[in-house]
Amino acid sequence: xxxxxxxxxxxxxxxxxxxxxxxxxxxxxxxxxxxxxxxxxxxxxxxxxxxxxxxxxxxxxxxxxxxxxxxxxxxxxxxxxxxxxxxxxxxxxxxxxxxxxxxxxxxxxxxxxxxxxxxxxxxxxxxxxxxxxxxxxxxxxxxxxxxxxxxxxxxxxxxxxxxxxxxxxxxxxxxxxxxxxxxxxxxxxxxxxxxxxxxxxxxxxxxxxxxxxxxxxxxxxxxxxxxxxxxxxxxxxxxxxxxxxxxxxxxxxxxxxxxxxxxxxxxxxxxxxxxxxxxxxxxxxxxxxxxxxxxxxxxxxxxxxxxxxxxxxxxxxxxxxxxxxxxxxxxxxxxxxxxxxxxxxxxxxxxxxxxxxxxxxxxxxxxxxxxxxxxxxxxxxxxxxxxxxxxxxxxxxxx
Amino acid sequence: xxxxxxxxxxxxxxxxxxxxxxxxxxxxxxxxxxxxxxxxxxxxxxxxxxxxxxxxxxxxxxxxxxxxxxxxxxxxxxxxxxxxxxxxxxxxxxxxxxxxxxxxxxxxxxxxxx
Numbered sequence: 001x002x003x004x005x006x007x008x009x010x011x012x013x014x015x016x017x018x019x020x021x022x023x024x025x026x027x028x029x030x031x032x033x034x035x036x037x038x039x040x041x042x043x044x045x046x047x048x049x050x051x052x053x054x055x056x057x058x059x060x061x062x063x064x065x066x067x068x069x070x071x072x073x074x075x076x077x078x079x080x081x082x083x084x085x086x087x088x089x090x091x092x093x094x095x096x097x098x099x100x101x102x103x104x105x106x107x108x109x110x111x112x113x114x115x116x117x118x119x120x121x122x123x124x125x126x127x128x129x130x131x132x133x134x135x136x137x138x139x140x141x142x143x144x145x146x147x148x149x150x151x152x153x154x155x156x157x158x159x160x161x162x163x164x165x166x167x168x169x170x171x172x173x174x175x176x177x178x179x180x181x182x183x184x185x186x187x188x189x190x191x192x193x194x195x196x197x198x199x200x201x202x203x204x205x206x207x208x209x210x211x212x213x214x215x216x217x218x219x220x221x222x223x224x225x226x227x228x229x230x231x232x233x234x235x236x237x238x239x240x241x242x243x244x245x246x247x248x249x250x251x252x253x254x255x256x257x258x259x260x261x262x263x264x265x266x267x268x269x270x271x272x273x274x275x276x277x278x279x280x281x282x283x284x285x286x287x288x289x290x291x292x293x294x295x296x297x298x299x300x301x302x303x304x305x306x307x308x309x310x311x312x313x314x315x316x317x318x319x320x321x322x323x324x325x326x327x328x329x330x331x332x333x334x335x336x337x338x339x340x341x342x343x344x345x346x347x348x349x350x351x352x353x354x355x356x357x358x359x360x361x362x363x364x365x366x367x368x369x370x371x372x373x374x375x376x377x378x379x380x381x382x383x384x385x386x387x388x389x390x391x392x393x394x395x396x397x398x399x
Numbered sequence: 400x401x402x403x404x405x406x407x408x409x410x411x412x413x414x415x416x417x418x419x420x421x422x423x424x425x426x427x428x429x430x431x432x433x434x435x436x437x438x439x440x441x442x443x444x445x446x447x448x449x450x451x452x453x454x455x456x457x458x459x460x461x462x463x464x465x466x467x468x469x470x471x472x473x474x475x476x477x478x479x480x481x482x483x484x485x486x487x488x489x490x491x492x493x494x495x496x497x498x499x500x501x502x503x504x505x506x507x508x509x510x511x512x513x
Contacts, residue, residue, distance in 0.1 A: 157415050157446035160463065161405065190489045192465060217490045224496035228487065240415070240446035242480070243487035246467040304446075335445070351417055353402065 001177065001365070003146060003372040004138035005073070005297070009101035012073035013141040015297035015372040018324050019043045019129040020075050021122065022066055022097075024082030024090040026051040029389075031081050031107075031115065035122040042076075042133060043126045044323045048390035052086045055396035062392045063088045063096070065267035068293025069390070070097030070104070074324045076136065077103035077129035079122050084110025103129050138374065144178030144273060148368055149291035149299050150254050151185055153284055155232070156239030156304030160250030162332035162347040162360075163302035168256030169361025170300075170368065175258040175275050182264070182294055183255045184278040184287050186216040187231050191245025192252045196277065201259045208263040212279050219395075231282070239304060254302060266393040267293035285391040288322040298368050299327040303343070305336050321388055326377040328367055344371075344378050404437075406430050406451065408464035413448040413480050415462075420444075440477045448480040460485050 005013030019042055023032040029047035036045035046069060050062035066088060070078045078097050082090030094106035105125035109118040150167050152159055171181040189196055193213035200206030220227055232241045241247050261274035267290045270276045280290050284301065291299055299322075321327070328344035334352055345367050349355035371377050403424070404414040409431030420426065420443045427436050428451070435451065443449050448462070454474040459466045468485040478484075 157448075160407070161415070161417075187490070191467065191487075195465070220490040221492040221495045223492045226493035227490055228482070231490070237482055240444065240448065240481070242448070242482050242485055243468040243489075245465065245487060245489055246462060249463045249465050249467065333445075 001143050001369055002140045003143065003369045004374065005141045005145065005372060006076065006136050007139050008073050008076075010071075010099075012295070013139075013145040013297070014073040014075070015374075016074040016324065016326065017042060017076050017133050017136060018074060019077045019079070019126055019133055020070065020324060021045045021079045021081060021126055022070055022093065023047060024066070024080060024093050025085065025087045027083050027085070028081045028109070031083075031109065031118060031122070034119055035079060035081065035126050038119070038123045039126045039130055041130050043130050046323055046390055049392045050087055051398075053399045054087070054392075054394060055399065058392065058394040058396045059087050061265070061267055061394070063093060064265075065289055065293040065390070065392060066093055067096035068267055068269055068295070069289070069324060071100040071102075071269070072292050072295055072324055073297055075102065076133035079105045079107060079125045079129070081107045081118065081122055082109065084108045103132070105129075142177070143174060143369065146174065146298070146368070146372060147180040147182065147294065147296045148174055149182040149184075149294070149296040150302060151183065151282070151284065151287045151291075151299075152251055152254060152302045152304065154239075154303045154305045155236050155241060155247055155250060156333075157241065157250070158239075158332035158348075158351060159302060159304030160253055162350040162357075163304065163330045164250055164253035165357035166345075166347045166350065166360035166364055167254040167300055167302055167330060169358045170364040171254070171275065172256035172258050173361060173365050174368075175256075178273055180270060180273045180295075181255070181258070181275045182270070182278050182291055182296060183252075184266075184280040184290060185251055185282045186212060186279050187220070187227075187244065187282060188248045188251035189213045189277075190217050190248055191243070192248035195249075196252055196255070196260065199258070199260045201261050201274075205260055205262055209260065209277060212263055212277075216279075250304070264294060266290045269294050280393055283391060285322065285388045286393050288325065288327065289390050290393065292322055292325045296325055298372050299325055300364065300368070301327045301329050302347075303329060303331040303333075303336070305331060305333045321379055322390070323387060326371055326380055328364075328371055328377045329379065330364060342378055404428050404449070407462060410464050411461045412451050412454055412458075413460060413462050414451050416443045416445055416447050416449065418445055437477050440475060441479055443479055450474045450476050450478050450480050452476050454480075
């Protein structure tokens with residue numbers, strides 16, 4: 001199986017061809033947005049939530065995320081904008097992204113002296129990159145060049161029967177072809193972490209899986225809260241999930257059976273191909289940002305749904321949107337078939353007894369290859385100006 | 400043909416409903432190589448669980464071969480199994496804070512409409 005991707009100077013292959021305007025600090029968000037609006041076309045601004053009140057470890061994670069997104073194969077060139085003050089340094093951000101050998105321009109408002117000069121420089125650079133990127137042509141690549149990532153939403157018992165095992169099957173197939181698969185949502189390993197640890201490629205990986213899961217559980221216990229209501233959510237419970245352990249078994253099914261090569265911190269890039277677990281929350285925008293930073297070219301968002309309580313079911317454009325990485329939506333419930341136009345793959349045939357997870361997994365892999373080659377994901381066909389900001393994962397206090 | 404319920408592992412003691420079911424429905428399920436029949440004591444919505452056997456309070460609930468919680472009350476075969484009669488054993492910050500062991504777990508009232 002192949003996909004048609006944009007060849008990048010560092011040897012990776014892009015599913016999309018964007019020029020991104022990345023603000024170093026939250027204060028530069030508006031300037032980034034202005035620059036992208038002036039040029040239009042394939043130029044996207046990436047406003048985000050890292051702010052001066054964050055502590056250094058969270059700035060470091062944010063920088064890692066922004067460098068990672070800049071280096072993502074779906075990005076042809078980057079304009080970094082900054083106001084030259086605290087938090088993530090625009091020069092450092094630019095240098096990090098420049099290791100990918102793609103065009104990078106750093107616009108430092110403080111050095112240039114005014115907003116207007118920064119706007120002018122940034123717009124000129126973005127415009128040139130946009131024109132240059134339009135000359136790039138897709139070429140064939142085998143699936144070993146693909147990094148695919150997945151998280152679930154609207155989890156219900158249908159997730160464990162349908163969408164997640166199907167994605168797990170697709171993940172295993174991709175790993176067999178030499179590709180990369182990443183999954184996350186650390187709280188949803190609680191209760192099933194021993195099953196993941198058994199799949200660690202080495203002792204060290206197995207230990208690390210348990211450490212990261214325990215770290216999250218300890219953090220939860222330190223709050224003195226019973227987290228039922230957050231994990232699982234009221235929506236999950238209406239659908240039939242009773243405990244976090246039950247949710248976790250369903251959640252990890254999306255990672256199939258392959259050996260796990262390593263554990264990544266949120267937004268960390270894997271050093272090799274293979275299957276990786278990434279530490280992080282169950283927030284869709286946050287998880288997706290982590291995936292984008294890790295180099296994922298296509299993401300799958302799986303939906304359980306079904307049942308008597310559809311109010312937890314949100315499938316619109318903004319859900320699962322991250323500017324540089326398309327997300328395909330896989331849904332599980334026969335009762336949701338009337339909503340099929342919002343999704344990309346229907347996995348409910350498993351519940352209907354018509355297909356096996358392996359058969360649906362094959363369809364998912366084919367859809368991923370098609371979307372990687374340029375086919376728009378359902379979310380990419382919807383006209384909406386709303387875009388989520390990049391939501392940074394933080395663990396420190398906000399000062 | 401659409402099955403009514405599924406048992407995911409032969410060691411499980413709960414069944415997951417694959418369609419909305421009514422009180423009095425008889426559900427045939429494959430448990431390993433055996434075929435068991437359960438009569439439902441009440442309605443069970445798609446995706447919800449019902450008990451495969453009588454379960455004593457304090458016993459572990461097994462689904463997919465994994466412990467997913469503990470019974471906080473006695474549960475009869477064919478009874479709805481959910482937040483009103485089982486509780487999680489993990490990440491219990493509330494128990495940590497109260498210095499209480501897992502054996503004194505508290506269930507919450509089921510908020511499902513049925």
